[in-house]
Amino acid sequence: MSTFIFIIFAGAPHQRRLCRNWWFNAHRNWVRVLTSRNWWFALTPDAFHGALILGISKRCYTIAGGETQPFSLICPRPIIKSTSMKKLPISYEILGSGMILLKRYISLRDQVDIVNISQTWGVGPGGFYEPSHQSGAKLRLQMMCFGRNWDPITKYKKRFRSDGSEPPPLPSELISLAKTTIQDAQAHMDRLPSMQPDICIVNFYSPVYGRLGLHQDRDESSNSLQRGLPVVSVSIGDSAEFLYGKSRDKMKVNSVLLESGDVLIFGGKSRLIYHGVKQVFPDTAPVQLLQETMLRPGRLNLTDGAHFSRSDILGFSISHPLDHVYDICWSSCFSL
Ligand SMILES: O=C(O)CCC(=O)C(=O)O
Numbered sequence: 389m390s391t392f393i394f395i396i397f398a399g400a401p402h403q404r405r406l407c408r409n410w411w412f413n414a415h416r417n418w419v420r421v422l423t424s425r426n427w428w429f430a431l432t433p434d435a436f437h438g439a440l441i442l443g444i445s446k447r448c449y450t451i452a453g454g455e456t457q458p459f460s461l462i463c464p465r466p467i468i469k470s471t472s473m474k475k476l477p478i479s480y481e482i483l484g485s486g487m488i489l490l491k492r493y494i495s496l497r498d499q500v501d502i503v504n505i506s507q508t509w510g511v512g513p514g515g516f517y518e519p520s521h522q523s524g525a526k527l528r529l530q531m532m533c534f535g536r537n538w539d540p541i542t543k544y545k546k547r548f549r550s551d552g553s554e555p556p557p558l559p560s561e562l563i564s565l566a567k568t569t570i571q572d573a574q575a576h577m578d579r580l581p582s583m584q585p586d587i588c589i590v591n592f593y594s595p596v597y598g599r600l601g602l603h604q605d606r607d608e609s610s611n612s613l614q615r616g617l618p619v620v621s622v623s624i625g626d627s628a629e630f631l632y633g634k635s636r637d638k639m640k641v642n643s644v645l646l647e648s649g650d651v652l653i654f655g656g657k658s659r660l661i662y663h664g665v666k667q668v669f670p671d672t673a674p675v676q677l678l679q680e681t682m683l684r685p686g687r688l689n690l691t692d693g694a695h696f697s698r699s700d701i702l703g704f705s706i707s708h709p710l711d712h713v714y715d716i717c718w719s720s721c722f723s724l
């Protein structure tokens with residue numbers, strides 16, 4: 389179910405966009421005061437000083453919490469606007485040492501499979517939920533984990549979530565995808581270690597409202613971080629503006645567009661880059677993907693990583709010029 393709001397913003401296109409972004413930000417704490425089957429009235433005292441907003445309740449765009457149903461990636465709806473899948477070939481862009489963006493790397497077929505896998509597990513125990521920061525503020529996304537539980541407060545410390553659920557096992561398709569992607573990336577760049585994933589964080593961002601602040605992925609084992617074992621980040625659905633940089637300084641970060649089917653890898657010297665999602669652009673998902681999956685408006689991101697490295701498991705740490713070769717052997721042990 390989704391929520392459609394009809395509000396007309398006047399002005400030049402950039403003013404309308406600013407206004408719309410502001411409105412979505414200001415209304416994340418909607419208060420529903422009256423509902424019927426298809427209509428509801430929401431009071432928004434924070435932004436409009438008590439103005440009454442009229443909406444039609446269908447729920448795909450529901451961005452505030454309070455739902456009792458598990459969050460579903462699927463939402464049947466007419467596809468009004470969307471982009472058709474570009475017939476451009478796969479290409480790559482090196483964004484830094486150990487950081488590479490593979491454009492259009494994942495085929496439509498595989499994107500559909502990834503949505504279906506995420507949906508199947510996402511509605512079950514250990515599925516999507518809205519995580520909170522220590523302050524109590526909610527992250528502006530839905531999240532679930534495969535393989536190992538991570539959340540912004542307990543990090544990897546707790547095996548079970550506060551609702552008692554355990555993360556589902558990491559699907560073999562996601563393991564193979566991460567490993568193959570790294571192998572392909574290694575053909576284009578040096579100093580990118582191989583990686584055997586044991587964790588995948590799945591995020592879903594609503595358009596306009598969804599975002600993720602600048603952060604480092606640094607809760608994995610110290611061996612994994614020291615060895616720069618890469619993170620493999622897969623984007624599906626609406627496009628996003630992704631920020632990355634050496635520090636949290638917003639003035640110094642770089643920005644790149646992540647589109648459906650793109651894979652971003654950061655390992656080696658870039659393993660601890662600051663990164664975040666600034667915004668998700670509505671109606672930018674490929675129309676074929678929406679037709680085949682009925683994916684709700686927004687962006688799905690899967691971040692695969694290695695919480696443990698080979699050294700953690702073998703109980704010693706190797707630092708050797710041939711580390712790269714060891715890593716390949718180690719990965720092949722797992723793929724047998
Ligand atoms: O959605 C993305 O592209 C980034 C996700 C991310 O950084 C994370 O889950 O740690």
Ligand SMILES: [Fe+2]
Nearest residue numbers: 603604605663
């Ligand atoms: Fe991250």
